[in-house]
Amino acid sequence: MIKKLILIITCTVALNANVNTQIRDILGPSAYNKHKNLINYIFNGSSYSNNGQVNYLALTSKLQSNGLLKLKYGSTKYIDVSFKISDTPKKSLLILKDALNSLGHYYYLVQDAKYDNNSFIWNIKLKTEAAINPLRLAKALAKNNCQVSYIKREGAYSWRYSINSDNSNIYKAKDLTANNQLSLKKPLKPYLIKISNANSLNITSNRGNRWHPDVVFYDDDLNIIENFKDDSLHHDLRVDVPINTTYIKIDDLYSLANLKRGISITKE
Numbered sequence: 486m487i488k489k490l491i492l493i494i495t496c497t498v499a500l501n502a503n504v505n506t507q508i509r510d511i512l513g514p515s516a517y518n519k520h521k522n523l524i525n526y527i528f529n530g531s532s533y534s535n536n537g538q539v540n541y542l543a544l545t546s547k548l549q550s551n552g553l554l555k556l557k558y559g560s561t562k563y564i565d566v567s568f569k570i571s572d573t574p575k576k577s578l579l580i581l582k583d584a585l586n587s588l589g590h591y592y593y594l595v596q597d598a599k600y601d602n603n604s605f606i607w608n609i610k611l612k613t614e615a616a617i618n619p620l621r622l623a624k625a626l627a628k629n630n631c632q633v634s635y636i637k638r639e640g641a642y643s644w645r646y647s648i649n650s651d652n653s654n655i656y657k658a659k660d661l662t663a664n665n666q667l668s669l670k671k672p673l674k675p676y677l678i679k680i681s682n683a684n685s686l687n688i689t690s691n692r693g694n695r696w697h698p699d700v701v702f703y704d705d706d707l708n709i710i711e712n713f714k715d716d717s718l719h720h721d722l723r724v725d726v727p728i729n730t731t732y733i734k735i736d737d738l739y740s741l742a743n744l745k746r747g748i749s750i751t752k753e
Contacts, residue, residue, distance in 0.1 A: 503539070504528060504533050504534070504539065504544070505524070505528070507533075507539050507541075507544060508528070508544070508548065510635075510637040510638065511545065511548065511554075511619065511636050511637070511638060512548070512553060512554075512555075512638065513641075516553070516555065520553055523551070523553070524553070527547065527551055528547070533547075538632075539634075541623050541632075541633040541634075541636060542623045542624065542627065542633075545619045545620035545623060545636075546620055548620075549618075549620050554618075554619070554620070556618055557614065557615045558613075558614055558615060558616070558642075560614065561613065561614050562613065562642055563610050563611070563612055563642070564611050564613060564616060564642040564643065564644065565596070565608065565609075565610055565611075565643045565644070566593075566609050566610075566611055566643075566645075566646070567606065567607070567608045567644070567645045567646070568581060568606070568607045568608075568609075568647075568648060569601075569604050569605070569606055569635075569646065569648065570604060570606075570607065570648050570650055571604055571634075571647075571648065571649050571651055572649075572651045572653070573650060573653060573705075573706040573707070574600075575706060575707040575708065576655065576706055576707040577631070577653060578605075578607065579655065580626065580629045580631060580650070580655060581607070581648070583625075584625035584626050584629075585617070585622075587625050588617065588618065588621050590611060590613060590617065592611070592612040592613075593609040593611040593612065595607070595608070596608040596609060616638075616644060617644065619633065619636050619646075626648060628656045629653050629654055629655060629656050630652050630653050630654050631648055631649065632648070632649045633646060633647070633648055633649075634647045634649045654679075655677065655679065655732065658678060658679040658732060659678045659679065660679055661678050661679060661680040661681075661733075661750065661752055662680060662681040662682070664752075665751065665752045666749065666750065666751045666752065667750045668747065668748075668749045669747050669748050669749070669750070670747045671745045671746065671747055672741055672747075673741075674741075675699075675734050675735060675741065676733075676734065676735040676744075676748070677732060677733075678732065678733045678734075678735065678750065679732055680726065680730060680731065680732070680752070681731070683730075683752040683753065684725065684753055685724060685725050685726055685753045686723070686724050686726060686733070686750055686751065686752060686753065687722070687723050687751040687753065688700070688721070688722045688724065688735065688748055688749075689720065689749040689750075689751075690720050690721070690744065690746075690748055691748060693745070694720075694743055694745065694746045694747075694748075695743045696719050696720070696737055696743055696748075697715065697716050697717065697718065697719070697737050697739055697743065698713060698715045698719050698735075698738070699712075699713075699734075699736040699737060699738045700712070700713040700714075700722075700733065700734070700735055700736075701733065701734040701736075702726065702727050702730045702733055703730065703731060703732040703733070703734070704729050704730065704731055704732075705729075705731040705732075707732065710727045710730055711727045715738075716738055735748065735750075
């Protein structure tokens with residue numbers, strides 16, 4: 486019984502030490518030391534770990550609700566942000582870019598993009614008046630079944646993130662897995678559809694469109710399997726769905742305005 490109690494205490498101490506390390510990484514050493522007593526009070530006895538991994542959604546939410554997450558710079562700055570992605574770089578980058586856009590971060594320069602020890606590293610220089618909000622980023626990524634697995638503030642204008650995207654999906658993709666038919670309105674971007682159990686599709690361009698088909702078939706990692714293009718006008722189009730297709734992009738060769746009336750898709 487005593488040995489069991491000692492083991493529990495040891496594990497709890499180790500877990501708290503790990504959480505404190507993560508908090509220091511997020512806030513930076515100076516802010517962490519300044520608010521150390523408050524941090525110990527707030528996080529005393531709390532668990533922010535799932536299967537040995539820090540729950541950054543819960544952790545950053547607690548930091549923000551207690552006013553400890555200071556992100557504003559006071560004026561526009563250029564900051565360096567590095568993202569380490571665990572899997573499927575094409576799909577993960579699409580998800581990450583959409584997440585950044587949803588947070589209002591549109592202006593950045595790609596500094597580097599490379600593979601490193603089976604991970605993909607994406608480094609950007611971001612023009613902003615405030616650092617990326619790690620809580621809002623974690624929430625945006627969670628919609629796509631991606632998890633933030635590491636955050637570190639490496640300086641006033643430098644941040645590093647690791648993202649687990651092993652089981653990612655594109656939640657904004659229209660669902661043609663459970664449905665056999667979709668009616669889609671005027672697109673702001675090319676239509677992206679998730680599909681399964683289909684041998685072919687019938688695509689109907691609604692009256693008033695001038696559609697020149699550009700249809701791309703992707704696997705689960707967003708690698709292109711096949712691309713159908715035709716510069717002649719189409720009202721109806723039947724296309725075969727290649728094996729291993731998970732996503733389909735439907736666009737116009739010249740302008741999305743040519744699809745302003747929307748389309749209908751039927752799965753066969």
